Amino acid sequence: MEQKFDNAMRRQVYSIPELITQQYDLMEPRIREALSFQEIFSLQHIIITGCGDSMAAAMAVKQAFEQLTKMPIEVLPAIDVARFYPAKRCGGAPNDPLVITVSNSGKVSRVKEAIMRMNELGALTLGITSGKTTPLGEVCQKVIDSSIPKFESAPGVRGFLASFEALLLLAIRIGEVKGRYTMDQAKAYRMDVKHSAEKLAAALPAIDEKVYSIAEQWKDFPGFDFVGAGTDYASAWYSHAKMIEAAGRYSMHINTEEWLHLNFFVANSEHTGTVAFIDDANASMGRMKEALHYMQVMERPLMVVSDADDLDVPEVSLVKIPKTEYEVTSPIMSFIPGALLAGYVSSMSGEPYSRGFRTHWQFAEDASAIHKSNIEIVK
Numbered sequence: 001m002e003q004k005f006d007n008a009m010r011r012q013v014y015s016i017p018e019l020i021t022q023q024y025d026l027m028e029p030r031i032r033e034a035l036s037f038q039e040i041f042s043l044q045h046i047i048i049t050g051c052g053d054s055m056a057a058a059m060a061v062k063q064a065f066e067q068l069t070k071m072p073i074e075v076l077p078a079i080d081v082a083r084f085y086p087a088k089r090c091g092g093a094p095n096d097p098l099v100i101t102v103s104n105s106g107k108v109s110r111v112k113e114a115i116m117r118m119n120e121l122g123a124l125t126l127g128i129t130s131g132k133t134t135p136l137g138e139v140c141q142k143v144i145d146s147s148i149p150k151f152e153s154a155p156g157v158r159g160f161l162a163s164f165e166a167l168l169l170l171a172i173r174i175g176e177v178k179g180r181y182t183m184d185q186a187k188a189y190r191m192d193v194k195h196s197a198e199k200l201a202a203a204l205p206a207i208d209e210k211v212y213s214i215a216e217q218w219k220d221f222p223g224f225d226f227v228g229a230g231t232d233y234a235s236a237w238y239s240h241a242k243m244i245e246a247a248g249r250y251s252m253h254i255n256t257e258e259w260l261h262l263n264f265f266v267a268n269s270e271h272t273g274t275v276a277f278i279d280d281a282n283a284s285m286g287r288m289k290e291a292l293h294y295m296q297v298m299e300r301p302l303m304v305v306s307d308a309d310d311l312d313v314p315e316v317s318l319v320k321i322p323k324t325e326y327e328v329t330s331p332i333m334s335f336i337p338g339a340l341l342a343g344y345v346s347s348m349s350g351e352p353y354s355r356g357f358r359t360h361w362q363f364a365e366d367a368s369a370i371h372k373s374n375i376e377i378v379k
Contacts, residue, residue, distance in 0.1 A: 003212065008154035008353070009246060009343030010208070013336055015151060016161055017201035020332065023165050024194045027146065031169045034126065034144045040177040045089075045097040047074045047123075048167070049081045049114055051370070053156040054102035056241065057163035060234035060335075064168055064328035068175035068189070081114035083378050091122025099123045102167065104146070104159040106134025109373035115139050117377050128166050144170070155245040155353055157339045160238060164331055168193060171328075192325040196332045199322035204336075210319045211337050214303050215344035218273045221301070224249060225263050226338065227291065228277035229256040229284040234331055235277045235305070239338025246342040247351050256288050264294060274300040275341070277334055280308040281327040305337045 046065060048058040058075045065073040074097075076085070081099070090097060099118040103111045106129035115125045116139050127140030130147040137143045148162045169190065176186035218224075224243050226236035233255050240253040254263055256276075266272055274295055278288040285308070292313055295302055304313050307323040307330070321333040346353060357365035 005212070005215075005344055005347040007343045007347040008152045009157055009242070009339055009346070011152055012154050012157035013208075013339055013343075014204060015158060016336065017197040017204070019148065019158055019161055020165065020197035020200070021194065023146075023148065023162050024169075024190075024197075027144070027166050027169055028190065030144050031166065031173050034142055034170070035174075037177055039095055039124065040174055042093070042095045043069075043071065043098050043124075043174065043178075044093060045072045045074075047076060047081060047085075047097050047099045047118075048102070049076050049078045049099065049111065050102040050163075051078050051108050051110055052241065053160045053238065054104065054111075054163050056234055056238040057102055057160055057167055059237055060164050060231060060331040061167040061171055061328075062234075063231045065171045065174075067328060068171045068180060069178060070175070070180050078108070078110040078114045082110055082117055083376075085117075087121050087379070090118065095124035097123050099125045100128065100167070100170070101125070101136065101140070102128045102146075102163045103134075103136050104130060104148075104156075104163065105371075106130050106136035107367070107371040108136070109371060109375055112136050112139055113375045113377065116375070120377065128163065128170075155242050155342065157242075160335060161332070164335075165193060168328065168332075189326060189329075192329045193332065196322070196324055196329060199324075200333060200336070203320075203322045207319055207321065207337060208340060211303075211340040212344060213316070214319075215341055215348060218301060218341075219345050219348040221271050221273045221345075222250060222268070223266070223271075224251040224273040224275065225259065225266070226251065226253045226275045226277070227256055227259045227263075227288075229288070230279075230282050231327060231331055232277035232279055232282055232284075232334060235334040235338060236275070238335050239275060239277075239342065242339055242342035243345065246353050247346040247349060248355055249345065256284055256291050260291055260294065264298060269298055269300055272300065273303070275303045275305065275338065277305045278308065278311070279327055279330045279334065280306065280323060281330075303337070303341070305334055307333070
């Protein structure tokens with residue numbers, strides 16, 4: 001679809017199907033070699049950590065790791081791991097816990113700090129980052145190179161995909177080696193990842209057209225709610241972050257239950273863009289249907305991102321995404337409409353990404369507040 005509000009985030013979105021295939025072919029063999037059979041067999045507990053988009057990717061795979069590995073999984077912000085995680089929970093057995101951290105740049109101080117502390121506490125540390133020579137790669141005991149081809153700069157779309165895909169393939173590998181399912185089932189999970197590329201490519205024009213029409217109506221809204229539960233909560237988290245980063249609009253991520261406790265009280269509700277994410281297999285489907293009812297009672301401007309066929313919402317509000325074979329794979333599709341919406345609101349309103357690093361935001365242009373923060377190792 002050609003229109004005057006094409007933008008860098010949209011162009012990144014259209015590169016995602018090809019990137020899924022590229023990263024699969026690169027990452028799948030690397031992940032097989034990242035941890036030995038003995039290391040995987042020894043694992044009892046996994047922590048996944050990161051910041052920003054990497055944190056969103058970690059949240060998106062939590063359910064997959066729990067389902068596929070049958071192990072206790074914690075997904076924590078890097079500062080929690082670095083400054084607050086109880087030391088007594090680490091080092092009780094070899095490779096306990098496995099701490100997986102994600103950082104595309106490998107330069108984030110807080111992520112590096114978390115890994116340095118976990119190394120001292122006896123954990124096994126694994127970095128998914130752009131190689132062993134990054135600041136993060138240099139301190140991790142194990143490294144999976146998740147570098148992606150350079151592309152036009154924009155708030156992270158390709159980086160999120162690469163992080164999510166690498167983490168999901170790692171979860172499949174750990175579950176396979178631990179004997180949680182057969183090799184044939186592991187292959188089926190992997191093929192679901194790979195085949196999502198062609199499904200997404202076919203669906204993108206229709207998704208793009210629907211999101212464009214919604215963005216035209218929402219471009220001047222001062223605030224947005226992004227709502228979901230379970231795996232879909234990660235898509236809500238990612239999308240609220242992109243709306244802030246790309247368009248500078250106040251945005252909130254919230255789980256489906258808490259929306260019905262809190263966010264429906266927001267004033268100026270007729271100008272609060274409300275985006276609901278619900279996968280057809282999500283165990284909270286019934287509760288989301290209740291929320292959708294009340295969103296419409298309140299006449300909230302509504303966008304519903306779903307692969308379900310039986311939602312009682314207006315056609316103009318429904319952004320239909322392809323169905324993946326397994327729920328754990330669904331974030332590879334569901335984050336796309338949020339990225340498109342943020343890019344369009346930015347472009348249509350004339351607001352530059354990251355505020356153009358002008359005036360108050362100038363200090364952030366070189367990411368020094370993130371990359372040059374003092375590292376403190378908490379004992």
